[in-house]
Amino acid sequence: MTSQSELILEQNLISQLTANGYDKVTIKDETDLLANLKKQLEKHNNKVFSDSDFKQIINHLSKSNNIFEKALLLRDKFAFKNDKNELVYVEFINMDFWCQNEYQVTNQITVEGSYKNRYDVTILINGLPLVQIELKKTGIELKEAYNQINRYQKHSFSSNTGLFNFVQLFVISNGVNTKYFSNFGNKKPDFKQTFYWTDDNNKRISKLEDFANTFLEKCHLSKMITKYIVLHDTDKMLMVLRPYQFFAVERIIDKVKNSNHNGYIWHTTGSGKTLTSFKASQILSQLPKVDKVVFCVDRQDLDYQTAKEFNAFKPDCVDTTNNTKSLVNQFNDANNKLIVTTIQKLYNAITKEHHLKTMDNLKDKKIVFIFDECHRSQFGDTHKKITQYFKNYQMFGFTGTPIFVENALSKNKENQTTASLFGNRLHQYVITDAIKDENVLRFSVEYVGRYKEKNSQNEIDTEVEAIDSKELMESKDRIEKIANYVIQQHPLKTHNKEFTAMFCVSSVEVLIKYYDTFLKLKEQGKHNLNIATIFSFGANDDMISDTDNYDERDFNTVAEPEDNSYHKRDKLESYIEIYNKKYNTNYSTKDSILFYNYYKDIAKRVRDKQIDILFVVNMFLTGFDSKTLNTLYVDKNLRHHGLIQAYSRTNRILGEKKSQGNIIVFRNLKKATDDAIALFSNKEAKEIIIMQPYDKYVKDINEAYQKLINIVPTFESVDSLYSEDEELEFIIAFRHLIRLKNVISSYVDFTYDDIDLNEQEFNNYKSKYLELYDKNNNIKNKTSIINEVDFELELIHRDDITVSYILALLANLKATTNEEKERKQKEILDLVAGESKLRSKRELIEKFIIENLPLIQPENIEEDYNTYMNEEKQKAFNKFVEEEKLNSDKLKKLTEDYLFSQRTPTKQEVVDILENQPSIMQRAKVGDTILSKFMNFINTFFND
Known part of the structure; x- marks a missing residue:
């Protein structure tokens, strides 16, 4: 294939877009951009704006350079008084009828910020730059175009009136491969959050020509911007739906608009079902024919988690249902169209006598139910009760692991499947699709353990796969061997605890044996791992199968103890007490609220990497998402959807270092793993899903x-x-x-x-x-x-090579001979030079060794080093101010702003901190010099 230059790609793309209905416009710089914006807003609003009117509009659009706030401005109308003192409304984009906007394409707009940048292809909607396309010649990796956009973010998008901060979507292409992503603003960029577009069968559309005909088609593009970009309020960032999410929502919307049929969505675990279900729920709740949208989860923690995430996408869009009475009140609140609740509360609302009088007037209302994790939530009486009670309902299920005949559990001698309860599958996106798209990781599965089995003639080695004796599996020796193995391997698997792990075991009794063993080994100084656990302790333990998760009973009831449940509860209480002392908390099993809060606190600390290994039986094996979790230790028989769900706790995407989910198995799960992969993808999928030998x-x-x-x-x-x-x-x-x-x-x-x-x-x-x-x-x-x-x-950043590690090595130098000290000092400095995050500190560390080390006591070395670095930082700051004749207060403010936003200052911003402003001819050169020195100062004293 002949390599196409950027220029040819650019010209071909513009020709294609103009043939597809875009107007070609020539815009050289910001002056042209503003003049064109005025004309397009006048055309779109069917109004004429005077210069003073337009100035008010620009002031409104320029009042913030924050990407999130710009996105809000775009979606809202602006009201102002014109020259005649008349109230005028300006619409920047038609959100309801998304095709009714003005579309233009231009190229090579030049914007000067801290550096002069020239952008490849820009799509303007109503005159605002909402889509930026960066091209590279065929053969150049897409990441280069991605990094180029990242530089534009830092260097020029915020310049002047900052209109390029209105960009909603970026497109990167080398002609052969094309991806899109939302405007990440000043958030840390992650190439993993770039997506290929596909058709509704997940077939990739990667050629730029094909992408332009589908994704960049005018109506589709504006629909993506107006309907399928979610403004995440908590993180203040834009999120765009991936193609399979888009098609799933579209299928559900179509069903509700045009039929009364039900259906389910099969999207693999870890593919973002919460975002998909939120967008579906949000759009459905806005349809005139729909009275209520009820999003149902099967556990109280997911009720809280889902409501929190929904409200993060759109503040106050749902009220959390604290109890069944609250749910009933929400059903009867005409202004409350979107409800998040649990299966249990919904069941109570339609079966308890004291609620029925209030609920009965809803029987004939149009209610759409969306069930999360429907592979486990709809296989009991609740489904039947809902379908009997409501007369005008539709049901949609989301699952990462559907129930087929092969993995169905018998209910009254009937094998109920997801399809038998919900009807047709509306869309599917299986684990092989997600791995291909790099939306989830592959699994590295290792089977560990060999045992000697005696027979009458001799001893033979038998693989662990051939052994499943309860006496052997729960023996003290075996548990201690596995514990020591985990302690040894954990740093390797988690990159020296940069990631976290879970350990799932077969029963509470076995968990207690493991946990006590790890506590004992910690007391003996064998490890310094932070461990935690949570499990159910009531009489209903045996009601929870290996492949199911716990349900709301664990939090909302305290069962009458039977047999050894007193012991279980006492043990858990003792573990919680250790947890309370470590984290200064006050949790307990003594009431449901404290126990539930304990659960939530554990979840947060696992995500924040404060817990290294979480020990569980059933809890956390489904529905729990943590990008920082990369390892699962398994001493439990798993199969079918339970196995895939458990494994999938480890395969969320997080940067380049997390290259796979690690599964370390101490059980006979080889065949079960192969069978589960075949069931939920296909028989040939193993090589895609499991890492190579x-x-x-x-x-x-x-x-x-x-x-x-x-x-x-x-x-x-x-x-x-x-x-x-x-x-x-x-x-x-x-x-x-x-x-x-x-x-x-x-x-x-x-x-x-x-x-x-x-x-x-x-x-x-x-x-x-x-x-x-x-x-x-x-x-x-x-x-x-x-x-x-x-x-x-x-x-190549080694997790153990940190400032603290270097200081520990320096402390050990005190006891060495002079000859050995000189050699080891050189080794330490070479180590610093080879560590990417410490290279800028090499000269300072060398100076610290020469000037201070002989006088320092080993136990005080970290404190003395910090004192030394603070003094050196102040000296460097003063020197910087003196040499460049800077305003010290302005330099301090610029430093604080950078540390907060991580945005590289523009040349104008660094020139502004000078006491005396240079001439216009000197500004660029002076700005380059100061910016370079500023970033060196930051990297030396603030970046570790």
């Missing part, structure tokens, strides 16, 4: 190493690379190698002895890679091709 990654990393040494035979050869193209070739080759190393390092079997690359050689190449990063970071020529490469430094 260790030997395959050994082969891959050796091939990557061979490609690397073909480019640079030794690490010294990097210094001889003359052109940027040669340097780029090395950077891409080494980046591929470190990606593979990140994966293979998580395997228990990994050792450098198995691969052709030795550790010292890897570190040598890494140093050269970091030198090129430093060199590129200081390049003034922003058109450098290397400037557009993502170095993915998180993959």
